[in-house]
Structure formats: structure tokens, C-alpha cells
Amino acid sequence: xxxxxxxxxxxxxxxxxxxxxxxxxxxxxxxxxxxxxxxxxxxxxxxxxxxxxxxxxxxxxxxxxxxxxxxxxxxxxxxxxxxxxxxxxxxxxxxxxxxxxxxxxxxxxxxxx
Amino acid sequence: xxxxxxxxxxxxxxxxxxxxxxxxxxxxxxxxxxxxxxxxxxxxxxxxxxxxxxxxxxxxxxxxxxxxxxxxxxxxxxxxxxxxxxxxxxxxxxxxxxxxxxxxxxxxxxxxxxx
Numbered sequence: 001x002x003x004x005x006x007x008x009x010x011x012x013x014x015x016x017x018x019x020x021x022x023x024x025x026x027x028x029x030x031x032x033x034x035x036x037x038x039x040x041x042x043x044x045x046x047x048x049x050x051x052x053x054x055x056x057x058x059x060x061x062x063x064x065x066x067x068x069x070x071x072x073x074x075x076x077x078x079x080x081x082x083x084x085x086x087x088x089x090x091x092x093x094x095x096x097x098x099x100x101x102x103x104x105x106x107x108x109x110x111x112x113x
Numbered sequence: 114x115x116x117x118x119x120x121x122x123x124x125x126x127x128x129x130x131x132x133x134x135x136x137x138x139x140x141x142x143x144x145x146x147x148x149x150x151x152x153x154x155x156x157x158x159x160x161x162x163x164x165x166x167x168x169x170x171x172x173x174x175x176x177x178x179x180x181x182x183x184x185x186x187x188x189x190x191x192x193x194x195x196x197x198x199x200x201x202x203x204x205x206x207x208x209x210x211x212x213x214x215x216x217x218x219x220x221x222x223x224x225x226x227x228x
Contacts (some may be wrong), residue, residue, distance in 0.1 A: 004155075034216075043117070043219040044156070044203065089155055098169030099144065099207060101217060103155030 002027045006090045006104035013080055013111050021075040021107045023064075023090035031092040033057075033066050033073040034101070038087045047075075047088070080111045117220035119204050125226045126194050134189040134223045136204030145187040146217065147179060148203040156203055162187055191225075199227045 006023040013019060025031065035047040035057070048057035053068035062077045073090060090104040118137045126132050138145050144163045148156035158171035162181035176192040185206070191198055201224050205217035 041221075043221040044205075044217075045219065046216050049216065091155075098161050098163070099146065099217070100158045100161065100169055100171065101146075101156075102158070103148075105153070105155050 002031070002092060002094055002102045004090050004092055004102055004104035006107055008105060009087075009108040011107060011109050013109070015082055015111055015113050016079045017111075019075070019077040019080045019084075019109070021088055021090075021109070023073045023075065023104060025071050025073065025090070025092050027071075027092055027094055027102075029094060030068075031094045033064070034091040034093070035062070035064055035073070035075050036089040036091055036103070038089065038106070040086070044089065080109070082111045082113055085109055085111050117204055117206050117218050119202075119220035119223050121223055122221070123224045123226075125228060127228050128194055128196060130194050130227075131190065131192045132194060132225060134191075134202050134204075134225075136187045136189070136206075136220060138185045138187070138204075138206030139218045142206035142208050142218065143185050144207045145181055145185065146205045146207070147187070147189045148205065149173075150201040150203055150222070152200070159189070194227045196227050199225060201225075 003026045032051045034049045036044045037047045048059040050057040050066035056065045064075045087106045087108045089106045146161040147159040150156040161169040165181045178190045181187045201222040203222045204220045
């Protein structure tokens with residue numbers, strides 16, 4: 001079945017450091033790929049998405065590129081801020097008939113001043 | 114625009130009891146999905162409702178059931194509670210029942226503790 005593997009945290013970075021959170025997936029067909037973020041005390045919210053190979057999703061300075069050849073969707077940000085501290089989930093939707101989204105385990109990011 | 118709201122936010126039950134969780138979908142959304150998020154894990158898909166019908170289900174036993182109402186709000190019912198049912202239950206609404214967009218709008222969840 002479909003699965004998402006992402007690096008386990010926690011990841012601790014200093015403010016203005018470069019962030020990479022690795023994500024790889026297994027799916028049949030051509031899934032859509034997502035990064036969701038969960039800030040402390042809040043619900044999950046979509047951060048960015050990509051729906052086909054070589055698409056780049058971006059939002060709030062975060063980027064991720066859909067790499068079909070390596071089945072990856074790594075999340076990057078050039079300069080993190082304290083306000084980016086949250087749990088980040090890589091996810092996919094296989095677009096088969098109904099809208100099931102498969103999530104990774106989540107990576108907790110802590111940014112220190 | 115009203116977001117997804119869930120109730121109750123926290124509840125404690127004992128093994129064997131039954132629980133009902135409620136969700137109001139975001140305005141204009143006709144599809145509701147439920148997810149279970151165990152501590153330290155990612156959300157796991159339970160099922161999806163579209164136009165008051167269950168149209169997709171994950172790997173959960175039949176004692177997990179649901180309803181969707183004409184106003185698109187939804188309930189999740191769990192019978193014969195087990196200790197492993199302790200988790201955060203997330204409701205997500207979306208526009209459209211297919212995975213073409215995949216964008217889900219989540220509530221803050223109902224945290225269930227089973228003793």
C-alpha cells in the first residue's frame with residue numbers, strides 16, 4: 001500500500017539556519033504530495049503541495065520539489081525563524097476515487113534564538 | 114468563513130464504553146474525513162463521508178462508524194472502546210470527494226483517553 005517515510009526528529013536549529021526535512025514515498029500511480037504543519041495548540045494545516053513530477057510547491061519561504069525518479073519530496077527553507085517551530089508532516093494522496101491522505105510520522109522542528 | 118470545529122476537545126472513557134465525537138465542516142465543504150493520530154505518530158485515515166454516504170474506509174474495524182448529516186456535519190462513533198483507541202481524533206473537511214486536490218482543512222481534534 002501507499003506509505004510515506006520521513007526523518008524522525010526532533011530537529012533543533014538555530015535561528016537563520018538552513019532546514020531540510022527528508023521525505024520519500026511509495027505509491028501506485030501518480031500521487032499528489034503535500035507538507036502539512038501543526039503548530040503548538042493548533043490543528044494541521046496545509047503548508048504546500050505539488051501535483052505532478054518536477055512541480056515545486058512553495059509557501060512562507062518553504063519549498064519542496066516533486067522528484068518522481070527518487071520518489072522524494074524534501075522540505076527546505078533557507079533561513080528558519082523561531083515561529084517555524086512546529087511538527088511537519090509529509091503526506092500523499094493517491095487520487096483513487098476518494099480522498100485518502102497518507103501521512104508520515106511527523107518531524108518536530110525546534111528553532112532556538 | 115467558519116473553519117472546522119470539533120467537540121468535545123477532551124474526554125475520558127473506560128474500556129468497553131462507547132463514544133461519539135462531533136464535527137462541523139468548513140462552510141461550503143461537502144466532504145468530511147476522520148483521522149486517528151496516536152501520540153508521536155502521523156494521522157491515520159479512518160473513513161470519508163460524501164453526501165451522507167461512506168465512500169472510503171481505512172484499516173479500522175467496524176466498531177468505528179460514522180454519520181454525515183444534510184448540513185455536512187459529521188459524527189464518529191466508537192463502540193467497545195479499547196485502551197489502544199486512546200488518541201487524538203481529527204476531522205477534516207474538503208470540497209469534493211476525490212483526491213484530485215487533496216487539500217484537507219482540519220479541526221483541532223478531540224483527545225480521547227481510554228482507561
